[in-house]
Amino acid sequence: MTIPGLVADRARRYPDAVAIAGPAGRFTFAELAEEVAGVTRAAMASGLEVGDRVGIWAPNSVRWIVTALGMLGAGVTLVPISTRLRGAETAEVLARSNAKAVCTVQQFLGRDYPAMLAESGRPLPDLEHLILLDDARGEGDADWDISSWEGFLAPGTVIDPQSTRDRTAEVEPDSVSDILFTSGTTGAPKGVLATHRQTLEVFSQWADAVTLRPRDRYLLVNPFSHTFGYKAGILACLLRTATMVPMERFDTTAALRLIESERITVLAGPPTLFTDLLAADHDNYMLGSLRLAGTGGATVPAELVRRIRDDLRVPYVFTAYGLTESIGVVSICPPDAPAELVAGTVGKGLQGSEIRILDRDGKPVEPGEPGEITVRGPNVMLGYLDDPEATAAAIDADGFLHTGDVGTLDEEGYLRITDRLKDMFIVGGFNAYPAEIERVLLEHPDIRDVAVIGIPNDRLGEVGRAVVVPADGATADPAAIIEWSRSRLAGYKVPREVVLVDDLPRNAGGKVLKQRLRDRA
Structure with a gap:
């Protein structure tokens, strides 16, 4: 299956189930599919072809979701970009990916995003379109065409539905779905290539392991430019017919209000998110709907897991470990595990994958002995964009991805991270x-x-x-x-x-x- 195929399947099988909820609006899966189709038609009308790259440099929003899924339906490869990046950093990503278009906002947190990009001074000869996802008018002095949201959608109305379906049918499961950039140890950005097939396979397993289920209401606070927000958020909800409640940026009080008003059942984020919630007046809010919390990306103290369960009264907590090159997931510790295991390990590998711990000579070590963590399976990237040497250095001849992290693997298959080989x-x-x-x-x-x-x-x-x-x-x-x-x-x-x-x-x-x-x- 492909991601566009998943969107169509959910609209067909669960048309009235709620796909998106929250202050930004409410959409059923059927309504979401129609919004997505509008973006696909607009992308076709703007001249975007199968395999073209399109950046999305914008905060979390319903339009981010609709735009990403619609572009994928047009056969486009997504290049998600963090809103934390400045103009020069973003221009580097757009140049490296030869992006034909970038979807952004006029203003966010007091910054003018088109102006930042223009002021970078970086030549972007491939960039033809800048599409605004907010309600700005779409005016500017840049060398590329700037479209408002309505101005982008309007030309697509002349594209007939059959042409849209034909275009979406051209998307193959092994087509590249996205390029997520991550800086390497040299400091130069590297684009990680992933396909529709492996992305859906990995996050179907992720959703099963963390017990995400239909009618869950998932507060999406992690940036959609990151695997945690895009794949473990948007795509995981599509895979399990859960409801997405997107949040533009995390704010403790706003999050507590949303958990109460939207009856949120699932919340995932870095440890600092939960530390902030615990430090706030959480007792003043009704948080009883929460059943599942997830964290990772940093050291997770056992005391934090205990407090999430006892003070926030979330019965199930999971942790996970992964990197962009592993499609975001190497291992998952199940939510019903004891607090010490959830905090002290990062769980077990995915089905169909294999984790090996290697010594400095590249030989497997005994259980419990430290070494470099390597993984082989569906959760290994295709490679780095236009960088065969870096790809060969990261993925060995046997297909194992070398993570650069040091860990141990016990006899039961639980992985522990003990150090980093990289300086990150x-x-x-x-x-x-x-x-x-x-x-x-x-x-x-x-x-x-x-x-x-x-x-x-x-x-x-x-x-x-x-x-x-x-x-x-x-x-x-x-x-x-x-x-x-x-x-x-x-x-x-x-x-x-x-x-x-x-x-x-x-x-x-x-x-x-x-x-x-x-x-x-």
């Missing part, structure tokens, strides 16, 4: 890559050398610390460096601390000894 750190559920941040900081005139590490943070799990060697004769100001970086990096990538040093510790090969810097932290 996780800020409130968002992956931050030191090499990428360092590359930007080295553009600062007062910085001669820099190394970025993750340091513990009570709320976010980890935040960045930049260890800076000032340029000769410069009087580097830590506060000024942090402020300078805010306009060039997504918020979670901005270092929270800048430490000035005379030199960085390096080995004989010139590599920075980051563990030594971490030890000092």
